[in-house]
Amino acid sequence: MRVVCVGLATVDLVQRVERLPGVDEKAEALSADVAAGGPATNAAVTAAALGASVTLVTAVGAHPLGALIRADVAACGVSLLDAAPRATAPPPVSAVTVVRATGQRTIVSRNARGADVTAPPGLADVLGAADIVLVDGHHPALARAAAACGRPLLLDAGSWRPVFADLLGAADVVAASAAFRMPGAAAAGTGAALRAAGVRRGAITNGPDPVAWWSGDRGGELPVPGVPAVDTAGAGDVFHGALAVALARDPDLLPALRYAVRIAGIRVRHAGPRAWLDAVRSQRKSAPGHAPRFHT
Structure with missing residues (x-):
């Protein structure tokens, strides 16, 4: 199964704190992790952990911080197609702060603002071989x-x-x-606006609240099982990566959403950007050749 994820790669500094500091206050971090991040990157790492062959198409460049992204995604089993290999500017850096007691996070990031990225050689071949392509909307030419x-x-x-x-x-x-x-959609009208824009199949996630979904004339709400939230950073990206894997196996949307919800539930139970992957991989190894099954 081949999954291609197209979009943002960042360097994430993730720190856990007892509480968020106020203005002009300082807080000592309980722990700190540095990892590659960004919606497409986190989705790619997830898909690889779930057994897919994954290529990440993004812009990393030649800045020393880019080496961290390259090394981390490679360690996670993700191939990288860099659309800006000679760029000397630093890649985007995200400062992620997670509150220990609740798992809630705040993020400050520049994302890909100001980057001018064009489609790299070989992109058409990579995309053409994919069973599914995930796009996060960063780097518009690639999208x-x-x-x-x-x-x-x-x-x-x-x-x-x-x-x-x-x-x-x-x-x-x-x-x-x-x-x-x-643009122009009412606060409660996202689903209707997406349908009006021609989206035949979709879902709207809302943290621990039910996932609203539709597929043609079918639709409803999918409950999200309650789990103890230790770290919610990147949970939505994990959901998308798992959804890509499930849809590549079977295009039926509702079972794919159930699968993605289960995988996101595993992510939020673990602190840090990578520790949760061990839980996914261990269950995969116990059932080789089969989609992992998780119970929440």
């Missing part, structure tokens, strides 16, 4: 190339980006967050 490749397209719609106007009609499935707002 448009992915949408035009003719392979099943999963759109990660975390927040509105202008390029989504070109992508929504091409997506086989749109997975939006509760914070996603299309």
Whole structure:
């Protein structure tokens, strides 16, 4: 199974604290991790942990911080196609702060703002061989190339980006967050607005609350089992990566959403950006050749 994830790669500094500091206050971190991050990158790491052959298409560049991204995704079993291998500017850096007691997080990041990335050589071959392509909307030229490749397209719609106007009609499935707002759409009308934009199959996640979904004329709400949240950073990205794997196996949306919810539930039970992967891999090894099954 081949999954291609197209979008953002960042360097994430993740620190756990007892409480968020106020203005002009300092807080001593209980722990600190440095890892590659970004929606497409986190989804790629997830898909690889679930047994897929994964390529991440993004912009990393030649800055020393880029070496950290390269090493981390390689250690996670993800191949990298760098659209800007000679760029000397540092890759985006995200500061992630997680509150120990609740697992809630705050993030400060520049994302890919200001980056001018074009489709790299070999992109068409990589996309053409995919069973499914996930796009997060960062690096618009890469996103448009992915949408035009003719392979099943999963759109990660975390927040509105202008390029989504070109992508929504091409997506086989749109997975939006509760914070996603299309221009001109009412606060409670995201699903209706997406349907009006031609999205035939989609889902809207809302943290621990039920996932609203539709597939053609079918639809409803999928409950999210309650789990003790230790760290919610990247949980939505993990959901999207697991959803890509499930849809690549079987395009039926509702079972794929159930699978993605279970995998995201595993992620939030573990502190840090990578510790949760061991739980996924150990269960995969216990059932080789089969999709892992998790119980929440």
